[in-house]
Amino acid sequence: MRVVQKFGGSSVADAASIKRVAQRIVDTKARGAEVVVVISAMGDTTDELMDLALQVSPQPRPRELDMLLTAGERMSAALLAMAINDLAFEARSFTGSQAGVITTGTHGDARIIDITPGRIETALEDGDIVIVAGFQGVSQTSKDITTLGRGASDTTAVALAAALGADYCEIYSDVDGVFTADPRIVPGATRIPEISYEEMLEMAAQGAKILHLRCVEYARRENVPVHVRSSFSTKPGTWVKDIEVKEGSGMEQPLITGVAHDRSESKITVVGVPDRVGAAAEVFSAVADAGVNIDMIVQNQSIANDNTAITFTLPGGDKVKALDALHGARERIGFAEILYDDAIGKVSVIGVGMRSHPGVSATFFRALAETGINIQMISTSEIRISVVVGADDVDAAVRAAHTAFGLDSVSGEAVVYAGTGR
Amino acid sequence: MRVVQKFGGSSVADAASIKRVAQRIVDTKARGAEVVVVISAMGDTTDELMDLALQVSPQPRPRELDMLLTAGERMSAALLAMAINDLAFEARSFTGSQAGVITTGTHGDARIIDITPGRIETALEDGDIVIVAGFQGVSQTSKDITTLGRGASDTTAVALAAALGADYCEIYSDVDGVFTADPRIVPGATRIPEISYEEMLEMAAQGAKILHLRCVEYARRENVPVHVRSSFSTKPGTWVKDIEVKEGSGMEQPLITGVAHDRSESKITVVGVPDRVGAAAEVFSAVADAGVNIDMIVQNQSIANDNTAITFTLPGGDKVKALDALHGARERIGFAEILYDDAIGKVSVIGVGMRSHPGVSATFFRALAETGINIQMISTSEIRISVVVGADDVDAAVRAAHTAFGLDSVSGEAVVYAGTGR
Numbered sequence: 001m002r003v004v005q006k007f008g009g010s011s012v013a014d015a016a017s018i019k020r021v022a023q024r025i026v027d028t029k030a031r032g033a034e035v036v037v038v039i040s041a042m043g044d045t046t047d048e049l050m051d052l053a054l055q056v057s058p059q060p061r062p063r064e065l066d067m068l069l070t071a072g073e074r075m076s077a078a079l080l081a082m083a084i085n086d087l088a089f090e091a092r093s094f095t096g097s098q099a100g101v102i103t104t105g106t107h108g109d110a111r112i113i114d115i116t117p118g119r120i121e122t123a124l125e126d127g128d129i130v131i132v133a134g135f136q137g138v139s140q141t142s143k144d145i146t147t148l149g150r151g152a153s154d155t156t157a158v159a160l161a162a163a164l165g166a167d168y169c170e171i172y173s174d175v176d177g178v179f180t181a182d183p184r185i186v187p188g189a190t191r192i193p194e195i196s197y198e199e200m201l202e203m204a205a206q207g208a209k210i211l212h213l214r215c216v217e218y219a220r221r222e223n224v225p226v227h228v229r230s231s232f233s234t235k236p237g238t239w240v241k242d243i244e245v246k247e248g249s250g251m252e253q254p255l256i257t258g259v260a261h262d263r264s265e266s267k268i269t270v271v272g273v274p275d276r277v278g279a280a281a282e283v284f285s286a287v288a289d290a291g292v293n294i295d296m297i298v299q300n301q302s303i304a305n306d307n308t309a310i311t312f313t314l315p316g317g318d319k320v321k322a323l324d325a326l327h328g329a330r331e332r333i334g335f336a337e338i339l340y341d342d343a344i345g346k347v348s349v350i351g352v353g354m355r356s357h358p359g360v361s362a363t364f365f366r367a368l369a370e371t372g373i374n375i376q377m378i379s380t381s382e383i384r385i386s387v388v389v390g391a392d393d394v395d396a397a398v399r400a401a402h403t404a405f406g407l408d409s410v411s412g413e414a415v416v417y418a419g420t421g422r
Numbered sequence: 423m424r425v426v427q428k429f430g431g432s433s434v435a436d437a438a439s440i441k442r443v444a445q446r447i448v449d450t451k452a453r454g455a456e457v458v459v460v461i462s463a464m465g466d467t468t469d470e471l472m473d474l475a476l477q478v479s480p481q482p483r484p485r486e487l488d489m490l491l492t493a494g495e496r497m498s499a500a501l502l503a504m505a506i507n508d509l510a511f512e513a514r515s516f517t518g519s520q521a522g523v524i525t526t527g528t529h530g531d532a533r534i535i536d537i538t539p540g541r542i543e544t545a546l547e548d549g550d551i552v553i554v555a556g557f558q559g560v561s562q563t564s565k566d567i568t569t570l571g572r573g574a575s576d577t578t579a580v581a582l583a584a585a586l587g588a589d590y591c592e593i594y595s596d597v598d599g600v601f602t603a604d605p606r607i608v609p610g611a612t613r614i615p616e617i618s619y620e621e622m623l624e625m626a627a628q629g630a631k632i633l634h635l636r637c638v639e640y641a642r643r644e645n646v647p648v649h650v651r652s653s654f655s656t657k658p659g660t661w662v663k664d665i666e667v668k669e670g671s672g673m674e675q676p677l678i679t680g681v682a683h684d685r686s687e688s689k690i691t692v693v694g695v696p697d698r699v700g701a702a703a704e705v706f707s708a709v710a711d712a713g714v715n716i717d718m719i720v721q722n723q724s725i726a727n728d729n730t731a732i733t734f735t736l737p738g739g740d741k742v743k744a745l746d747a748l749h750g751a752r753e754r755i756g757f758a759e760i761l762y763d764d765a766i767g768k769v770s771v772i773g774v775g776m777r778s779h780p781g782v783s784a785t786f787f788r789a790l791a792e793t794g795i796n797i798q799m800i801s802t803s804e805i806r807i808s809v810v811v812g813a814d815d816v817d818a819a820v821r822a823a824h825t826a827f828g829l830d831s832v833s834g835e836a837v838v839y840a841g842t843g844r
Contacts, residue, residue: 015477049497055437056501057508064507067515068500071493075471078490079478085486086479093489098565119565143520143541 002124003028004169006038006134006157011172011231012076013043021231022083024172025129029089034124036164038134038157039080041072062107066136066147070096073133073153081131091129094119096136096145100163101156103137103146110137110146112155112218115163124164132160154215162222169219170227171211177228177237178203178210180407181259185395188408192258193236196243199257199350202384206348207262216240243352255360256351256405261398263345263391265295266319267376269311270326272336282333283310283326290325292318296346296379296388307336311377313388316342344376345394348386349401361385367404373397424546424588425450428460428556428579430595433653434498435465443594443653444505447551451511456546458586460556460579461502463494484529488558488569492518495555495575503553513551516541518567521552522585523559523578525568532559532568534577534640537585546586554582576637584644591641592649593633599650599659600625600632602829603681607817610830614680615658618665621679621772624806628770629684638662665774677782678773678827683820685767685813687717688741689798691733692748694758704755705732705748712747714740718768718801718810729758733799735810738764766798767816770808771823783807789826795819 005025012018029035049068053060060068077093084091100116123130134153139146148155154171161169178200181189195203197220204213210228219226219240229237273279280299287294295313314322319340326338354360364385368375373396377388389397402408427447434440451457471490475482482490499515506513522538545552556575561568570577576593583591600622603611617625619642626635632650641648641662651659695701702721709716717735736744741762748760776782786807790797795818799810811819824830 015474018478052437052497052501053504056440057504059508060504061507064500064503064513064515067503067517068497071497071500074496075474075490075493078486078493079474081486081489082475082479082482085483086481091486093486095489095567145517 001032002034002036002164002166004036004038004157004161004164004166006153006169006171007040007231008153008173009040009043009045010174012039012080015079018042018076018079018083022080022087024231025080026084026087026089029129036120036124036130036132036160036166037080038132038153038160039073039076040134040153041069042076042079045072045075063144066107066145069147070133070136070145073135077131077133084129084131089129090127091131092123093131093133095133096156097138099132099160101132101137101159102140103148105139105141105144105146107144107146109149110139112137112148112159113140115159117160117163120160120164132156152212152214154212155218158215158218158222158224158226161224162218166224168225168227170229172229172231173210174230174232175210175228176230176233176235178208178240178258180257181398181402182261185261185398186259186402186408189402190407190409192238194239194241194243195257196352197240198383199352200240202348202350202381203258203260206260206350206384206386207264207346208258208260211240254351254405254407255353255357255363256349256401256407257353258350259398259401259405259407260348260350261345261394262348263394264316265313265344265346265388266316266340266342267311267313267344267388268322268326269309269339269341270335271309271339272307273310274334275306275308279333279335280308280310282329283335284312286325286329286333287312287314287322290318290321292322292325296377296386298377313344313346313377343391344388345391345397346386346388347394347397347401348384349405350384352383354383354385363404364401367400368397371396371400373400423454424456424458424586426458426460426579426583426586426588426591428575428591428593429462429653430575431462431465431467432596433594434461434502437501440464440498440501440505444502444509446653447502448506448509448511451551458542458546458552458554458582458588459502460554460575460582461495461498462556462575463491464498464501467494467497485566488529488567491569492555492558492567495557499553499555506551506553511551512549513553514545515553515555516545517555518558518578519560521554521582523554523581524562525559525570527561527563527566527568529566529568531571532561534559534570534581535562537581539582539585542582542586554578574634574636576634577640580637580640580644580646580648583646584640588646590647590649592651594651594653595632596652596654597632597650598652598655598657600630600662600680602679603820603824604683607683607820608681608824608830611824612829612831614660616661616663616665617679618774619662620805621774622662624770624772624803625680625682628682628768628772628806628808629686630680630682633662676773676827676829677775677779677785678771678823678829679775680772681820681823681827681829682770682772683767683816684770685816686738687735687766687768687810688738688762688764689733689735689766689810690744690748691731691761691763692757693731693761694729695732696756697728697730701755701757702730702732704751705757706734708747708751708755709734709736709744712740712743714744714747718799718808720799735766735768735799765813766810767813767819768808768810769816769819769823770806771827772806774805776805776807785826786823789822790819793818793822795822
């Protein structure tokens with residue numbers, strides 16, 4: 001049995017927490033498993049280092065920022081190894097570079113290209129517990145230290161699990177798993193014991209903060225089972241894995257696995273776009289050239305006039321970039337005006353069950369209508385239906401959907417924290 | 423022109439200090455030099471990390487401690503590079519490992535075996551300022567991260583200067599250079615403009631804290647000129663270099679270059695050692711086996727009895743180890759008792775001039791006698807005379823020697839801080 005465990009910054013915020021995590025790791029080792037641990041920086045270390053960088057330079061170079069920030073995980077990895085050694089178990093810490101995490105050269109947002117875990121394998125053969133500093137690697141070309149983007153320790157863990165042929169990867173955090181909805185909004189939300197990679201991908205993309213999109217993509221591609229669970233309890237969490245849906249297996253397949261929501265997007269409407277070939281493409285080119293990823297799109301043909309209105313959603317943080325780009329392209333494209341709205345929210349129902357069941361969207365939209373909620377935009381995938389609603393309607397929409405698809409808990413399982421949404 | 427500059431922790435204690443040091447480095451670069459900088463951890467970072475380690479484990483593994491502590495220099499190196507970039511100069515930071523500092527595997531006290539500065543050379547060819555994290559390297563055998571022992575950033579700087587064929591190495595700290603005595607004791611002490619490697623070695627060994635012994639040894643072996651100077655002023659400091667003494671050159675060679683003192687040693691007297699062959703050797707073997715380095719030794723033949731008394735000095739911190747070892751060997755060796763005294767101090771006069779001048783010891787001892795100071799022990803080298811006196815007599819002995827050898831300043835050069843002694 002070989003296991004990769006990942007602990008987040010809140011699990012190692014101080015010396016006492018580090019000792020607690022060390023005990024947890026040792027317990028797994030004592031049950032006979034080979035254990036590789038990926039660790040984040042302690043608590044607010046990364047933010048503190050970033051503050052220090054900004055005191056020294058308003059725009060620190062990404063290469064140097066990576067050199068600075070990776071010190072955080074290096075420190076927590078060493079401290080955790082010490083704490084494990086203190087429990088009379090052998091542990092060895094490795095930087096991302098030492099662990100063989102080879103990445104692209106994009107400082108601050110590098111991608112893992114390859115893992116060459118020779119030193120980890122040697123340490124495991126020696127019977128040691130291996131501690132790897134998360135969030136970091138080394139550039140294949142420049143040999144400089146890189147970071148994978150914030151929160152990417154999860155991805156490091158899954159990538160290591162794949163490279164090491166681990167049986168599974170455990171992601172420990174301060175939440176109990178993935179829930180059918182944010183329990184802060186839906187008191188009857190329940191923990192999802194198992195969820196498929198595809199569903200988890202949609203959950204992550206549609207606002208669930210529990211696992212990063214890239215981490216889930218990696219897990220799906222490499223078929224690594226991921227167990228999302230709390231470092232504060234021994235209860236099982238949520239298994240993200242390859243779930244085969246057996247037709248006619250007698251198992252009741254739920255229509256919907258969960259309801260996700262996202263308040264972080266904004267909406268832009270470009271009014272009076274000339275009704276000529278390529279005008280819409282010019283609008284989106286202008287936005288794309290500014291480096292903004294757009295999410296949902298709706299185009300309305302005006303009946304009265306020879307023009308259209310184009311509405312799209314985008315990350316709220318990209319507002320200025322997108323508006324600047326559009327204003328700059330206004331004369332060329334020839335549209336009339338731009339409307340901006342950040343008082344919106346996106347609510348999504350997700351489930352592989354909808355593949356074989358028509359009528360899911362009807363149920364969803366009827367539930368919203370009966371609650372008096374106006375739908376502004378709609379988008380769908382094979383296993384997801386998303387709507388944009390007013391920001392004030394998000395909570396009510398999540399509750400309405402959760403109830404309409406029969407997800408409300410009967411037993412009232414104790415819920416510690418939300419798995420979805422912000 | 424190629425220069426290695428080393429800045430200590432007090433020079434980079436906060437963001438403002440880092441910016442000031444960055445400006446200083448940029449000034450050197452702007453004068454056309456290739457610049458390699460070795461940097462220590464910020465202010466108290468190393469102590470803080472050590473505290474953290476002790477909270478996690480009372481006896482942290484040396485390997486993990488090295489992993490932890492080296493994060494300090496990594497952070498200051500990255501921050502310094504950012505600050506230089508912010509002044510519109512190109513700078514790249516490197517860890518000790520990246521800089522090619524290859525060491526033995528003795529964690530916490532590794533020695534530099536080799537420097538393979540390929541990446542530094544490339545960066546210099548690109549016109550970049552190179553920032554190297556001091557105090558650290560990588561083990562030749564295990565590839566683990568090592569530290570060179572505290573304060574060894576000086577050694578890193580000198581070793582890099584040698585490997586890179588630098589014209590000289592500048593060691594910046596908060597003192598103005600090496601002084602003829604500790605100015606806190608001798609107000610008339612003056613800065614020594616030039617000092618030979620041999621003299622600096624003796625000064626360092628006899629209590630001057632300004633440069634580490636190993637650093638001076640390295641500089642002498644590789645013949646690297648070292649300029650010890652203040653990071654808070656642009657005044658010249660002290661050049662440590664190969665000084666050829668020209669016989670009959672007309673230059674007045676001072677008898678004594680400086681007076682060093684050291685209050686950190688203690689004295690042990692083993693009374694009633696049997697007067698047989700090998701008894702003294704057994705005493706010192708017992709102490710050596712406990713890992714204690716002894717400094718000065720005096721053996722007195724008792725006239726009345728068939729035994730001797732052996733007195734030696736040792737680092738005060740090794741007291742317990744030494745006394746335990748001696749008590750354990752007492753029956754075997756057969757001595758009578760052990761006396762311990764830590765209220766002592768060592769005062770040394772140092773200078774290559776004494777090679778060709780007899781009578782230096784007479785002058786030294788007379789000056790002490792006239793001040794009413796009792797000499798407890800004496801030891802000499804070719805260019806040094808050291809005496810052990812009572813702790814309360816140290817200041818007076820330093821002053822008496824300084825005056826007796828004509829070192830007292832006439833002009834009264836402004837003195838910022840002591841270069842010698844604690």
